[in-house]
Amino acid sequence: MKPHLRKDIFSSCWVIINDERSKRPNDYVDSNIICPFCPGNEKQTPVAILERKRGNKWYIRVVENKYPALVENNNNVLEKEGIFFKYFFNGRHEVIIETPLHRENFYNIKHLSEIFEVYSFRMNYLYSLKNSKYVMLFKNYGVNAGASLKHPHSQIISLPIIPVRVEDEVKRFRYYFYKYRRCLMCDVIENEIMLKKRVFYIDDFFIVFAPFASRFNFEIWIAPLKHEKDFFNEENFNGLADIFRLVLKKLHRIFDDLSYNMIFHTAPKNVENFHWHIEILPKLAMPAGFEWGSGFYINSVSPEQAIKILKLGKKIN
Numbered sequence: 001m002k003p004h005l006r007k008d009i010f011s012s013c014w015v016i017i018n019d020e021r022s023k024r025p026n027d028y029v030d031s032n033i034i035c036p037f038c039p040g041n042e043k044q045t046p047v048a049i050l051e052r053k054r055g056n057k058w059y060i061r062v063v064e065n066k067y068p069a070l071v072e073n074n075n076n077v078l079e080k081e082g083i084f085f086k087y088f089f090n091g092r093h094e095v096i097i098e099t100p101l102h103r104e105n106f107y108n109i110k111h112l113s114e115i116f117e118v119y120s121f122r123m124n125y126l127y128s129l130k131n132s133k134y135v136m137l138f139k140n141y142g143v144n145a146g147a148s149l150k151h152p153h154s155q156i157i158s159l160p161i162i163p164v165r166v167e168d169e170v171k172r173f174r175y176y177f178y179k180y181r182r183c184l185m186c187d188v189i190e191n192e193i194m195l196k197k198r199v200f201y202i203d204d205f206f207i208v209f210a211p212f213a214s215r216f217n218f219e220i221w222i223a224p225l226k227h228e229k230d231f232f233n234e235e236n237f238n239g240l241a242d243i244f245r246l247v248l249k250k251l252h253r254i255f256d257d258l259s260y261n262m263i264f265h266t267a268p269k270n271v272e273n274f275h276w277h278i279e280i281l282p283k284l285a286m287p288a289g290f291e292w293g294s295g296f297y298i299n300s301v302s303p304e305q306a307i308k309i310l311k312l313g314k315k316i317n
């Protein structure tokens, strides 16, 4: 069955139905698989969309995902099934292979700033596609974060709809702006700087903090101090790379075998009230029955405590 979107009739959730995704290779399950992202195995991936090279060797490579969550259908088609609809909408799913070295840790990559530049470049391009409403860039690191290959990579998906979580954030930004004529994130940043309890690091360009209502243990957000809604307008990639080195090195020092998701939140197309930020969501505890049943999260480490531990930087497991 061709990948398509289904809207849950009982909620505001969307689901992507895609049988093909189950065929993805997984080197967490089978360590004998040949890594399609390693140099020499380029034929196992679709052709490169972009390559950064030194001599004739690539060190960053962007390809279409061989098992895309969504595909380009050339036009958006709706298929009726009784009271339901299947949405065969355009999407695009790319993979950014961030280094030729299979076992390199993301924060140790020397050309980290160039990786952010490539993120920004691809994000800008995907936003230019006609049917693209939202572009999501994310990294799954480690088995508990849903990664299937250890080789450092991130994914970028152009979506024909705005995801529920982002739409919810957009509504909060919009409401706050109409009420106070100010940006919600700019005020949160000001508040965090004043309170000093949840700030891990701040320099002239970025702030790293644990959000007040952190959903996950050691949830960390990174935001630019200067108001900007679109990540692809960011230019300080060196500064951002330094921040990532600092935060991830600390998290990896504290937790052996850390798994995390990293998600870029940038403004959807034609949305004015937003302030881009990056969410790092360590997977130290799994959402369980209560979380799935209620949409609530129970977080066993307060953000204030998480920042204290992060600043200390001592191993705790």
Ligand SMILES: [Zn+2]
Pocket: 035, 036, 037, 038, 101, 102, 151
């Ligand atoms: Zn590899």
Ligand SMILES: [Zn+2]
Pocket: 183, 184, 185, 186, 187, 226, 227, 228, 274, 275
């Ligand atoms: Zn702002």
